[in-house]
Amino acid sequence: MKSKITSALADFFFEYETPRQVLVRNRRVGVVCRLIQLGVLGYIIGWVFIYEKGYQSTDTAVSSVFTKMKGVGYTNVSGTERVWDVADYVFPPQVNASFVVMTNYIVTESQQMGKCPEVCAEALSPFPLPRKTLNVSVQGQMTGVCVNATKTCEVLAWCPVEDDHTIPEYVHSSWFSNCKLILAFHSSLTFSHTVHVMIQTTYRDIKCLHDPVTAPLCPIFKLGDIVRLSGFSFETIAKVGGAIGIVVDWTCNLDANVKHCKPQYNFHGLYGNPAEPDKAKASVGYNFRYAEHYMENKTQKRTLFKVFGIRLDIIVQSLARKFDIIPTLTAIGSGVGIFGVATVVCDLVLLYLLPKREFYKNMKFKYTDIQKPVSSNVKWTFKKKGKTGAQELLSRSEHQ
Template sequence: MKNKIANALSDFFYEYETPRQVLVRNRRVGVVCRLIQLGVLVYIIGWVFIYEKGYQSTDTAVSSVFTKMKGQGYTNVSGNEKVWDVADYVFPPQGDSSFVVMTNYIVTEGQRMGRCPELKGKHNCSTDADCEEGSFKRQMTGVCANRTKTCEVLAWCPVEDDHNIPDPPLLMSAENYTLFIKNSVTFPLFDVTRSNLVEGINSSYIGKCLHDPEDAPLCPIFRLGDIVKLSGFNFETIARVGGAIGIVVDWTCNFDLHLKHCKPKYTFHGLYGNPAETDKAKASVGYNFRYARHYMENSVQKRTLYKVFGIRVDIIVQSLARKFDIIPTLTAIGSGVGIFGVATVVCDLVLLYLLPKREFYKHMKFKNTNTYAKDPDSEAGSIETELSKK
C-alpha cells in the first residue's frame, strides 16, 4: 500500500504530460488557420492595445465648477429706461454650474391680492352658473364679470397677460455678455489635480482673450453670442422665447505623457427646448419662469411680476484619464493568447468533419490504447494499436 502511494506521488511530482501534435499539410486548412490567427493578432494589437488602450488603467474625475457673468443690458419700454447688470439678469446669482441668463421678459406691475376678472378668452361665461367656485387652475369666486364676460378669480390683480411676447427681445444686448468658467478636476486614482487655467493661462492672458475654437481654444472666457452660435442656435430666436445650452468640458488625459498635455476641450450643444421647433404637437419650446419683487405701498402689499425668458446654461464636465498599469496589460495579453485557440478549434472542425479525408485525419489525430492487467501484482501494461497507417 505504501509503495502504491509513493509511486502515485512520484508520478504526480516528477512526470510531465504534453499534448500530442500532428502536423497536417493541407493548403486550405493552413490558409484558414493563418487568416484566423492574423485576425486575432489584428484584434489584440489594433483594438485592445491601440484603440481601447488595454494596457492602461482608467479613472474619472471629481470636479467643481465656478462661473461668473459680466456685461450690462439696456432697455427702453414705453419711455422707461433701465440698465440691467449681473444681479438683475442672472438666476441664481451664486455662480453655479447651471444658471439662466435673462434675454426677454413680460412685466406686470402693481399687482395686489384681490378679486378681478380673468383675461378675455379664458374661462368665458354668461352667468354666474358658468363659474364654478374653486374650479380650474385659478381660485374662482363663482361670479361672472359683466364687463369682460369672464369668471372672477381670487388672485394677484390685475392678472398677468403673457400672450404677446416682445419681439425683438428686450435684452438683445445679452449677446455681448461674457461668461468666465473656472473648473478644477481631481483624479483620485492617479493623485492628479488639474485646472482649466492651464500653463500659459494667466491673469494677463485672461484679461484680453476671448474663446475661439481655432485661435483661442483654451481661453476660459466665452461670449454668450458665440456660445449660442456654436451650439447651433440663432441668437435672436433663442433670446425671444428662451432655450437651453450645454457647455461640455472634456478632460480626456493620458498620464503616460507629461501633465501639461492634459488640457480641457470645450464643446457646445443645444439641449431641450429648441426654439426652432414649430410642431406644436411636440414638447413646448423655449425656456421661461416667473419671479416677483414684493414691496409695500400705503400699507398694502404689492408686487411686480416678471415672466422671464432666458438662456439656461448647463456646464457639464466629463473626464477619463489613463495610465500604464501592468495588471490590465497582463490581463489583455493573457486573454489575447487564449483567443488564439479559436484557430485550432476551427481547423480541427474542418479537418475532422468537412474534408473528404476526415476519417484519415481522425486516425492520425487520435490514438487508441488497449489496457489489460498481466497479473494482480504486476503493473498495468498497455499496447498501443494504430487503427490506420498510411
C-alpha cells in the same frame, strides 16, 4: 489497498501529461490558421492596445467649475429706459454650474391681494358660469361670480392678474448683438486613484475670446457665440428662452507631460432638434416667475416678473489614462487566449470538412480498448520505429 493509493498519489504528483500534437502538411488548413492568427494579432495590437489603450488604467475626475458673468444691458420698453446689470439678469446671483440668463420678460406691476376677473386668451364658453363654481384656476381661487365685461370668472388672487398670452419681442437685442455679455469659466479638477495631479485651466491672455479655431482654449465666451455653436437661432431662443449644455471635456493621457492635458468645449442644445423648424418642436422655451414684494400705504404689493431666459448647464466629463502593468498583462493574456480560436477552427476543418478526415482523426486521437490490451511487443515496436511504427500500429489495429 495502501500500495494502490500510494501509487495513485505518486502518479498524480510526479507525472506530467502533455497533449498530443500532429503536424499536418496541408496548404489550405495552414493558410486558414495563419489568417486567423493574423486577424487576432491585428485585433490585439490595433484595437486593444492602440485604439482602446488597453495597457492603461483609467480614472475620472473630482472637478469644480466657477463661472462669472460680465456685462451691462440697456432696454427701452414703451419709453421706459432701464439698465440691467449682472444682479438683475442672472439667476441665481451666485453663479454655479447651472444658471439662467434673462433675455426677455413680462412684468405685472402694483399687484395686491383682491378680487378681479381672470385674463384668458379666449372668452369662456358657455357663459355665464354657475355662480357657485368654487374651484381653483391657474390664476387664483374662483369666487363663483361671472364678469360680463370680460366674459371671464372672478378670482381671488394678486390683482391685476398677469396677462402672458402675448410674448413681447426679446428686449435685450441691442446689447446682445453688441457682444456686451461675456461668460468666463475657471475649471479645475483632480484625478485620483491612478495618479494625484491638480489641473487648472489657465490662459495667459485674459482679454481673449473663445474661438473653436483660433483660440480653442480660451475660457471666455460671448453668449451669442454659445447660442450659435449650439445650433439654435438666437432670435428665437432670446424671445422664448431655452436650455444649452456646455460640456467641458478633459481627456488626458498622463503618460505624457501634464501640461498637454487641456479641456475641450462643446455646446449642445438641450431641447428639440436645431434642424427642425421652431414650430415643429415639442418643447421650446424656458421661463419662470419671481416677485418683488414691497409695502405701499400699509398695503402689501408686489411686482411680478415672468422671465424668459437661456438656461446654461455646465457639464464636466473627464477621463484620465496612465500606464499600468496589471491591465497590460490582462490584455496580453486575453489576446493569447484568443489565439486558440485558430486551433479550434482548423481542427473543425480537419476532422469534418476535408476528404481525408478519417485519416486525420486516427492521427489526432489515440483509441484504447480495455478488453484487448496492447501487448508489450507492440509497445516496443511503437517506441523504436517512431513515425513508421505508429503507422504500422494503426494498420494493425485496422486489420484487427
